[in-house]
Amino acid sequence: MRISGTATLAAPVERVFAALNDPAVLVRTIPGCERLEEVGQGRYRMTVNAGVASIKGSYDGEVALTDQQPPSAFMLRATGAGAPGTVTADVAVRLVGEGAGTRLDYDADAVVGGMIGGVGQRMLTGVAKRTAGEFFRAVDAVLLAGPNGAGDLPGVAPDRAGDLPGIAPAPAPAGAPRVFSAPQPSVSDGQQRWMMLAGFGAGAFWAITGVVVGFRLARRRGR
């Protein structure tokens, strides 16, 4: 499944690039992302809590940011597995300065497997296309909020906001991997957030997961 799209961000291209490669930004903007653990250069183990309404599930995956060509391009490769299925997504991201802002093109090639693959595919592309813009606007919002503006972001606790746009990692002993945690978003925020993630290709998996879990539950109720 291919998902392509374009977003326009107000921030200049260097800052957008930096933000999208900053785990502290990602952990807060990737919807449902609870935890990012750096396992190598540009590689993170990720736990994402995804769901619809009160139905949530925890999924584990890995994200690798490779082929870095600052500030114009990078590759994001995500793999993940949860109960209802699996996803592998290769997302090519290209950034071009456009005036004072940035034009971002992404091209995701995702294989969504298992039950999600069979039941949720049809909705995925549409949802992803529609919400992609929202995701990048959120990233843009982080950037526009400036170094001290993190407190304005919903769900970001000011006392944990350090030298933004990145959020400081939790203190870790020297040599231990850096671990980034996100505060829990409010309930009403949650759905919005992971829908946004869907726009980023890799996030498609989590979006469908939630949808499918919803279907399964509905079906069981019908029994």
Place this chain on the structure above:
Amino acid sequence: MSTAMFGAPVRRHEDARLLTGAGRYLDDLGHRALAAAFVRSPHAHARVSDIDVTAAAEVDGVVAIFTYEDLTGRMAEPLPLLIPHPALHAPRTAYPLARGEVNHVGEPVVMVVARDRYLAEDAAARVVVSYDPLPAVVGLPAARSARHAVHPDVPDNVAAHLVQAVGEVDTAIAAAPHVLELDLEIERSASTPLEGKGVYARWNSDEGSLRVYTSTQASTSVRAAVAAKLGLPLVKVDCIAPDVGGGFGVKIVHPWPEEVLVAWAAQRLAALAPEGIKWTEDRWEHFVSSAHERGQLQHVRVGFDSDGRLLGLDVTIWHDNGAYTPYGIIVPIITSTQLLGPYKPGAYRCEFFSLYTNTVIVTPYRGAGRPQGVFAMERTMDAIADHLGLDRAEVRAVNFIAAEEMPYDQGLIFQDGRPLIYDSGDFAATLDKLKALVGWSDFQAYREQARAAGRRVGIGLACYVEGTGVGPYEGGHVQVETSGKVMVATGLTSQGQGHQTVLAQIVADELGVDFDDVEVTTGDTRRFGYAVGTFASRAAVMSGNAVALAARKVRQKALRIAGEALEADPSDLEIVSGVVRVKGAPASAIPLSTVAVLSNPLRYAFDEAAKAATQFAVGDTSKPPVAEDDEPGLEARDFYSPTQSTFANGMHAVIVETDPDTAEVRVLRYCVVHDCGPLINPMIVEGQVHGGVAQGVAGALYERMVYDDAGQLLNASFMDFLMPYASEIPTVEIDHLETPSPLNPLGIKGAGEAGVIPGSAVIASAIEDAEGFVIRRMPISPSELFELRASYAAGRVPGLRRTSGERTDPRTRPGHSPDNDSPDNDSPDKET
């Protein structure tokens, strides 16, 4: 035969029960049983590197979790190859649970048993299986290219390769005045019964016996397969098909992994599961882990004369058999033999390759390879007619086998390993009936009328011959109880076809009892242990004749006993409405119930009937009460075993309208003429035809299995798989021809699959006629037709001669020059 139930449109015995919710389907049983759920592969092709069940085992209510490593004895072996064939040189079957490798999405990897299904599913969700994905082989082009292999030891992905030939096809085609070639494609669909699979097994620790209920088309064979896998004596295993909510072929496959696993677990966990273990398939599971059918690529090369008479027919088929071949190569064998339909092909050669792909297995779905074969042949017939500027019906008629040529030997070997010999049929008469029914000759006027109104309509037709009632045998047991009730049992199963009704009709007539006094049981090994199964439109032919033969035996015995009681010659007796009486002297009579009493000399008078039995002294007191060659009871069993299949046939015609803007296809009329010999119950036969036509229309216009390149089935739900509603299915107009089969006592031929067989062929024929360009690929959606119109306009799709005005009837053309000049001459519009 005074009751004359045979041939009467009797309402179905089973409907009152089924329509009022009193049916007992698999999931209606075993409410206190433990539940099984399966962890299935999300990958089309992968190695299983690790299975971690730790978190799953912690779920409260989980009883057991099994992986391949837990399987013991014959359970650890691959599932059986049910139908080996010499041409199936690389057969592969799955293990009950994946052994280190998965070959399609949906393949079972782990089985979880828990207190209920909710807990079992919760635990299954917590099993972590680690996979190393391998390249997936999806679709016939990928399988043929063999860039990647499904099974590493089958590098070319070819499971089977078979060539059958009659005559010298290359010579015949080389000498033919005209040659055409066609490349055809038909996509996957599936049986999709409303009730998926399901199995419920209970081990009886006291008796050391197992009872298995399963939603199957072959309970006796499931019984044998489970007994073999578990190492149990056959007599310690009962297998029962309860009410089954549709099968359409998919449930003839056995044993499914779940059938042996649930039975095995029921025995193994007997102490923890005194009420047994049950698994009911959900819809997603059915889509990705049962079976599909139809997907083929075909290449046809045909040589013919100027009347459209076939001189040589050379067909190559690439058949997608999915990841494994448990049911052998039945489907492509049927395609390659039944392709011939009612025609004499001249020289014929058919070669097929059955190829592995990383998709769910392919096994017979109603029609079982015939829809593809008919598609190939009927597309060819239409192409010939258009090429020559002849009427499509005329070209078919010129190729028909004549009624007086029956039995006709096509010179091939059919799916049952026996010669393909048509036993009966009058194809010319069938075509005449069809033309009259649809108004074939009046269609041009209708087309002009429609055209004037801005509407686009087309007519098509398609013919088929269907081998039905395939052997080796079925049996029947008929017993008259002392109440006068007649209990009938046959081993094959019922999936809603109405067997309880038609078998009762047959027995009522044979025995001379009231239809309502006959009660039929199917698919219960406790009642009848020998059977083959319900497939190949064989139930009425096989079990119908078997119960008829058994009923005749019972009748004979009843007449003998009644003759002794009435002091009459048995040949002077008749049985009417359950009473044996002397012909012409109806006062001299004895009810069958009393004859049943007399048939069983008893010592103990436990009820009124028995009291009567203990008082009667039949026959000579110097002889034993039960003669040496006799046995007690008014009952008998018999078997019917034919030398070969009996061949039904039919022809469909359809009128479609295609929307000039949206390319939506609407079926305006759907006409069927069908010959399955004498009709036991016209209402049921027509119902079978209706259902078949519905699936034929579905396969032509709506249903397909959409796999992506990674082997994910993208439309694995009824949200995206377009099974049509009644609103999409046209009214079906039916006429019958009844040419009896000489092969069986009742003269009947099968009717179960007929309706579906020519669906794609006849609708393609009509769309082509409406649009004026060739249709080579089915099913077809409005979007695809829309695109085809654009391609036609751009010259990329050949048009029909008859609509482009190049009407050239070579018979009237001076010089009669052969136009066999181009090997890829399937584009009539290229030639002038």
